[in-house]
Amino acid sequence: MSKSICIIDDDYIYQIIVKKIVAKAGIFNKVECFENAFKALKELQDPESKLPDLILLDINMPGMDGWEFLSELKVNRPNLHHETQIYIVTSSIAMGDRDKALSISEVSGFISKPLTVSRLREIGEGLG
Amino acid sequence: MAVYMLRAPNAFDKSPRFLSKPVTIGIFTFLFFMLLGVFILWQRYQILKETEQREMTNLIGFIENNIDHTLRNSYSAALSLALLVESNGTISGFEDVAPRLISEYPAINAVQMVPGGIITHVYPVQENESVLNYNILEDPNVREEALHAMRERKMYFAGPLELRQGGLAVIGRLPVFIKNDFWGFAAVIIKLETLLEESGLEKLSADKYEFQFSKIHPGTGEEIFFLTPISAGSVEYSETINFADGDWKAYIALKNPRELFNSLIPIGFFTTLLSVFLGLAMTNLLKQPQKLQALVNSQAGELTLSEMKFRTIFNQAAIGMARVNSITGMFLETNNRFQQLFGYTSEEIKELSVVDVTHPGDIQEDHSKMKQLRDGEIKEFSMQKRIKRKNGELVWVNLTVSPLWNEGERPTTHIALIEDIHDKKMAETHLKESYHMVMEQNKRLLNFSYIVSHNLRSHSSNIESILDLYKHTADAEERENYINMLEKVSAALNQTLFDLNEVVSIQTNLNLTVEDLKVKDFVEDTLGLLKVQIQKKNARISTNVPAEMVVKFNAAYLESVLLNLLTNALRYSSPQRSPEIVINGKKTGEKWLLEVEDNGIGIDLVKNRNKLFGLYKTFSNHTNSRGVGLFIAKNQIDAMGGRIEVESTPGEGSVFKVYFQ
Numbered sequence: 001m002s003k004s005i006c007i008i009d010d011d012y013i014y015q016i017i018v019k020k021i022v023a024k025a026g027i028f029n030k031v032e033c034f035e036n037a038f039k040a041l042k043e044l045q046d047p048e049s050k051l052p053d054l055i056l057l058d059i060n061m062p063g064m065d066g067w068e069f070l071s072e073l074k075v076n077r078p079n080l081h082h083e084t085q086i087y088i089v090t091s092s093i094a095m096g097d098r099d100k101a102l103s104i105s106e107v108s109g110f111i112s113k114p115l116t117v118s119r120l121r122e123i124g125e126g127l128g
Numbered sequence: 129m130a131v132y133m134l135r136a137p138n139a140f141d142k143s144p145r146f147l148s149k150p151v152t153i154g155i156f157t158f159l160f161f162m163l164l165g166v167f168i169l170w171q172r173y174q175i176l177k178e179t180e181q182r183e184m185t186n187l188i189g190f191i192e193n194n195i196d197h198t199l200r201n202s203y204s205a206a207l208s209l210a211l212l213v214e215s216n217g218t219i220s221g222f223e224d225v226a227p228r229l230i231s232e233y234p235a236i237n238a239v240q241m242v243p244g245g246i247i248t249h250v251y252p253v254q255e256n257e258s259v260l261n262y263n264i265l266e267d268p269n270v271r272e273e274a275l276h277a278m279r280e281r282k283m284y285f286a287g288p289l290e291l292r293q294g295g296l297a298v299i300g301r302l303p304v305f306i307k308n309d310f311w312g313f314a315a316v317i318i319k320l321e322t323l324l325e326e327s328g329l330e331k332l333s334a335d336k337y338e339f340q341f342s343k344i345h346p347g348t349g350e351e352i353f354f355l356t357p358i359s360a361g362s363v364e365y366s367e368t369i370n371f372a373d374g375d376w377k378a379y380i381a382l383k384n385p386r387e388l389f390n391s392l393i394p395i396g397f398f399t400t401l402l403s404v405f406l407g408l409a410m411t412n413l414l415k416q417p418q419k420l421q422a423l424v425n426s427q428a429g430e431l432t433l434s435e436m437k438f439r440t441i442f443n444q445a446a447i448g449m450a451r452v453n454s455i456t457g458m459f460l461e462t463n464n465r466f467q468q469l470f471g472y473t474s475e476e477i478k479e480l481s482v483v484d485v486t487h488p489g490d491i492q493e494d495h496s497k498m499k500q501l502r503d504g505e506i507k508e509f510s511m512q513k514r515i516k517r518k519n520g521e522l523v524w525v526n527l528t529v530s531p532l533w534n535e536g537e538r539p540t541t542h543i544a545l546i547e548d549i550h551d552k553k554m555a556e557t558h559l560k561e562s563y564h565m566v567m568e569q570n571k572r573l574l575n576f577s578y579i580v581s582h583n584l585r586s587h588s589s590n591i592e593s594i595l596d597l598y599k600h601t602a603d604a605e606e607r608e609n610y611i612n613m614l615e616k617v618s619a620a621l622n623q624t625l626f627d628l629n630e631v632v633s634i635q636t637n638l639n640l641t642v643e644d645l646k647v648k649d650f651v652e653d654t655l656g657l658l659k660v661q662i663q664k665k666n667a668r669i670s671t672n673v674p675a676e677m678v679v680k681f682n683a684a685y686l687e688s689v690l691l692n693l694l695t696n697a698l699r700y701s702s703p704q705r706s707p708e709i710v711i712n713g714k715k716t717g718e719k720w721l722l723e724v725e726d727n728g729i730g731i732d733l734v735k736n737r738n739k740l741f742g743l744y745k746t747f748s749n750h751t752n753s754r755g756v757g758l759f760i761a762k763n764q765i766d767a768m769g770g771r772i773e774v775e776s777t778p779g780e781g782s783v784f785k786v787y788f789q
Contacts, residue, residue: 011586013617017593060582060753091585094578114589116596125230 003127004030004052008040008069008107009089010061014113024117027124028054037064045076047072051084053127059090059097066090070106081106085127092127150414157334158407165399169392176388177574187337189379192369194327198235198375199300202316203283205229205236206302208313212241213304217251217311235326237297237319239756243312246273256293256317264313270299277301278310279449286375288320288343296320296354300373319356327378340379351377450477450548454531454539456503457482469525469546471518482544487514487522501531502539512549524553572763575742580628587621627756634763640682642768647686647713647722648673654690661698666706673713679720679788692757693784697726702779720788727781733774739775 004059005028007018015033022031033051034040041064044051059066066088074080088101091113111119141719146276146435159776208229212219219241227238238256241249245265250256264270270286277284280303288297293559297320306362320341329339341354369378381390382547442449448466450459458481467474470485486494497509498623508530516520528545538735651673655662662669701707705727741762742755765772769789776782 011590013590013594013613013620014586016613019592020597021593024597025647072132090582092582093585094579094582104411114593114594114596 001028002029003054003123003124004032006032006034006040006044006052006055008034008037008055008056008061008066010036011058017084018115021115021117021120025120025124027121037061037066037069041069041072048074051077051080053084053085054123056089056111057086058067059088059092059101059113067100068106074106085109087111087123089113139242143557144186150411150418153414154407154411157410158403159653161403161406162400165403166395169396169399170240172395172445175394176391178267180382184382186336188369188378189326191329191378191380193370195323195369195378198318198326199371201233202285202300202318203302205233205239206283206300206314206316209239209241209375210302210304213243213306213311213314215306216242217306219243221571222249222251235318235322236316237322238317240315240317241312242315243310244594247315258503259292262292274313275299277313278303281305283373285371288341291317298323305788325619336383337382338379338383340377340381342379344375344377400661402786403699420554447608448525448544448548451532451541452482452544453497454533454542457498460541466546469523469548471539472519476518480549485515487516487548490514498529501542504535507531510554515546515697523548524550554687568766576631583624583628584621601717630756630760633762634685634760640685640767642680642682643684644678645686646675646680647677647679647720650683650690651684651711651713654687654694657691658694658698660747661695665698667698667701668706668708669711670709671711673711673722677713677720677722679769682764682789683769685768689761689764689786693724693760693786696757697724697782698785700728700782702729702781704728716787720785722788724786725781725783730778730780730782731774732777732778733776741772 003083009015009018012023012035015035019031019033022028030032030052032043034043043049044055057066057069061069064072070086077083085108086106088097088111089106089111090097098110101107109123121126134786164322186590203616209222212221212225212738215222222241225523226249229239230236239251240259242264246263248258250259264274268287273284273286277286283300283302285298285300286573288296289299291297298318300318302310302315304314307778324341342351344351344356350643371377371378434748441465444780445463445465448469449463450466451461459477462474462477470477472480481725483491490511494510494513497506497511499511508524508528510528512524515525517523524547526547528547529541530543532541532543533539544618594610594613594617598607601607601610648671651671655669657672661667694711698707708727710723710725712721712725714721714723733740740756762772765786771787773785773787774782775785
């Protein structure tokens with residue numbers, strides 16, 4: 001059973017770390033990273049393409065932030081909620097961000113950085 | 129302000145002098161009615177008395193008639209007897225005539241024939257036998273009266289006297305002469321009892337009247353009374369009859385002469401009461417004007433006092449007051465404070481209307497509220513407005529307008545109260561500004577604290593993750609890799625801390641040195657610093673900053689702002705064309721404006737206007753973007769009391785405008 005994961009975060013160091021953690025967790029055999037939301041949107045909004053099983057989305061990104069990315073993505077993929085699971089991953093401690101994340105139906109969960117191997121496994125095992 | 133000064137009315141002053149003495153008039157009124165009453169009563173009394181007298185005269189006339197009738201009958205009877213005397217002196221037919229006379233004249237009790245003074249015949253004989261042969265001329269009691277009749281040669285009634293045969297009686301004696309020689313008497317005896325009975329006296333009301341019957345003694349002239357004496361007081365109200373044939377007098381008198389007077393007492397009493405009442409009523413009536421006058425005087429006094437108080441309040445009030453024509457808006461009357469507030473004299477301000485002294489921006493509101501007031505939609509109004517003083521200064525005042533016309537009346541004038549709230553208003557504005565500034569700062573600080581925590585946490589979580597990975601691997605190459613990553617994180621953390629430090633220094637530096645700076649010099653210095661980048665980008669720079677453009681700013685801040693704006697203009701240039709940057713310095717009103725215009729990639733302001741000057745907000749994929757420059761520039765400009773605005777079209781370029789204070 002192959003599972004794919006997509007990471008959208010402008011922090012280059014974090015991207016490397018997440019890749020290591022994904023490898024250690026051993027659940028996902030396909031990993032894709034985007035350094036900003038524009039690039040991710042360009043890849044993922046095509047309705048014909050298959051979405052990854054899990055998306056880890058950062059909020060604070062230059063140009064287009066996580067929220068904007070979500071609303072843009074929904075335009076072309078109205079069934080986003082059934083096609084993938086999206087987790088907001090951020091170092092923000094603002095309660096507003098957490099509440100906002102959980103109020104969006106397409107968002108499955110909220111993860112405060114740092115992401116750990118065990119937390120990723122937990123989420124990965126819960127996937128269909 | 130209307131002066132409603134009431135003069136004490138003079139109408140009463142001109143009233144007749146006596147009106148001021150109601151008591152006197154009252155007494156006069158009383159006396160007048162009393163006199164009138166007494167007069168009427170007296171008249172009435174007179175009428176009653178006359179009636180009474182007339183009644184008594186009638187009565188006495190009636191009695192006189194009756195007695196006369198009896199006496200005439202007696203005379204007829206005596207004459208009949210006299211005719212019995214023959215010329216030779218003998219009496220013939222006495223026995224036949226006498227009984228007929230007695231029966232014919234019931235008043236006559238007895239008849240006698242007295243030839244030569246000796247009673248020779250008497251009828252009825254039975255009761256009178258004792259007088260036969262009695263010589264009356266020898267009885268001193270009767271001799272005088274008998275002689276009187278003889279002398280007068282006519283009938284004379286003697287008595288009343290005690291009869292020898294008993295009882296009181298009068299005796300009418302008719303002297304008889306034969307050829308001028310005295311023959312004797314023909315006598316008729318009438319008992320007094322019978323005479324009184326025939327007179328009708330006894331039939332009259334004994335309650336009301338008293339009677340008396342008297343005789344003047346022919347010898348002594350003394351009056352002898354025969355009935356119960358009349359009370360002394362009654363004499364005044366008496367009537368008298370004289371009977372010459374017998375020298376009698378009959379009296380009739382009111383039994384109670386005071387009754388007449390007494391009958392008038394209740395009316396008299398009532399009249400007195402009425403007079404007293406009318407007197408008092410008149411006094412009271414006349415006192416009314418005096419009372420009213422007193423009331424008017426006291427009211428006028430109070431009014432004068434209140435007018436004086438009002439005057440004092442009006443003139444000494446700390447609030448400006450004016451009476452204003454509600455139609456034209458002209459000032460009619462103003463108080464000292466009002467004149468002081470506006471800087472005009474009382475005379476000057478009368479030439480002005482509300483519009484002349486109101487700030488143009490406030491005229492509309494004033495007008496519409498005045499209209500509502502005139503139309504009766506509102507009862508009064510207050511508003512804050514700016515007034516123009518004579519010297520052109522604008523002063524904030526609180527205006528309160530109250531109409532001086534009553535509801536339903538046509539608008540006339542109104543009172544305008546003007547309170548100087550300039551300092552208050554300025555303080556309020558200042559306070560609002562401060563509040564706004566503090567709120568903004570607070571918002572910025574909060575935002576800043578989130579940013580700080582976010583940035584530091586993102587680095588710390590990276591370090592944590594790397595260390596975790598490092599611990600769980602034995603591979604030397606990989607471990608070295610992690611150490612390299614830690615170095616990068618460390619560098620990034622350093623950069624973040626440097627940025628934050630810069631931001632904090634603006635946020636906390638509240639007392640910076642502010643000086644007059646020549647913007648042209650600073651622009652030239654900044655362009656010198658950026659010389660390398662300008663050459664590299666092949667950018668064309670045109671500067672239009674006038675030498676006289678001097679602004680109050682902190683020197684380091686101005687350097688920083690210019691550097692940030694110019695760096696951005698160079699950095700976000702369009703890849704399709706070489707950068708063209710225009711720097712303009714110009715004056716807008718009182719303030720200086722610096723514009724930095726570029727033909728770069730532009731910013732989508734629809735999406736990003738709110739984030740543009742936020743910390744760590746970047747709008748391009750440019751690798752050098754850190755989202756700090758504009759944030760710092762805005763904070764520095766804000767701290768100097770200026771503001772920054774941006775106009776931009778994506779793909780065409782942007783203009784950043786800095787408004788200096």
